Amino acid sequence: MIDLPPAFDMFADRMMRVIYFDMQRYLVAAGFFTVALLVFRSWARRKRIQGRRATRKDYTREIASSLRTSVIFALTTFLTLGLRELGLVKLKLETFALFTVVWQTALMILAHDAYFYWMHRALHHRRLFRATHLHHHKSRTPTPWTAYSFSSWEAVTEALFIPLFMLATSTLGLAMTGLAVFLFLWHMIVRNVIGHLGVELYPAGWVDNRWTRWWNTTTHHDLHHSSGNTNFGLYFTWWDRWMGTEHPRYREEFRKVTARTRKAEAEPQRESAPA
């Protein structure tokens, strides 16, 4: 048997922990929503956005490529930790004020929303689409497991946000706190899974209320999968509205799906019943 140096053992151990950290987030979030949709299946049936169903082949491809994405994300996490050891990235893991964690998490979410919108639009360019983003769009009817279903190239592009953001903030003299990065990562996977649920989670009126309409719904991203070159945003609607890329029937489709209540289903039967 080959005797490996202790440094290699330590490296392998840390690598496995990072892979576990990145993979379990996907499995927990996608697993949680899958179980929730099964438990509330009659509600979920009414709120399904598309008539089409994802096939077994879709699920297999989505889970396999999402696991590969988790490994690529882990390599990037490892790269970020390496940059920290070199002193290029400032990351505080000690105690910090709650207020700092809140505004840093918000800053990271806003920056990622902008990064994602422009990166996503670039990947839709005809010269890049086939090699990078086509794989994600093989899921015409998204499921919770579509969240990390990326080609390796797209996974790298998606993952680069964190080291780039950390390098930029560190250059500006801002030390991010570990908890803010942790909360950002959980927010990212939960919103990502919700965007791919295939079932509208948000209540009727969401897109018509000025306090909520800027927050992306499941219908928003679902329309991106079913009809292509609109709705590129991840968390908020504003980039698509500013850039004129919002699906022209987004609000209409959302209202249609959320109007399907149990009461609305029962009403036509009552109307057609003999007097």
Ligand SMILES: [Zn+2]
């Ligand atoms: Zn796309």
Ligand SMILES: [Zn+2]
């Ligand atoms: Zn998607």
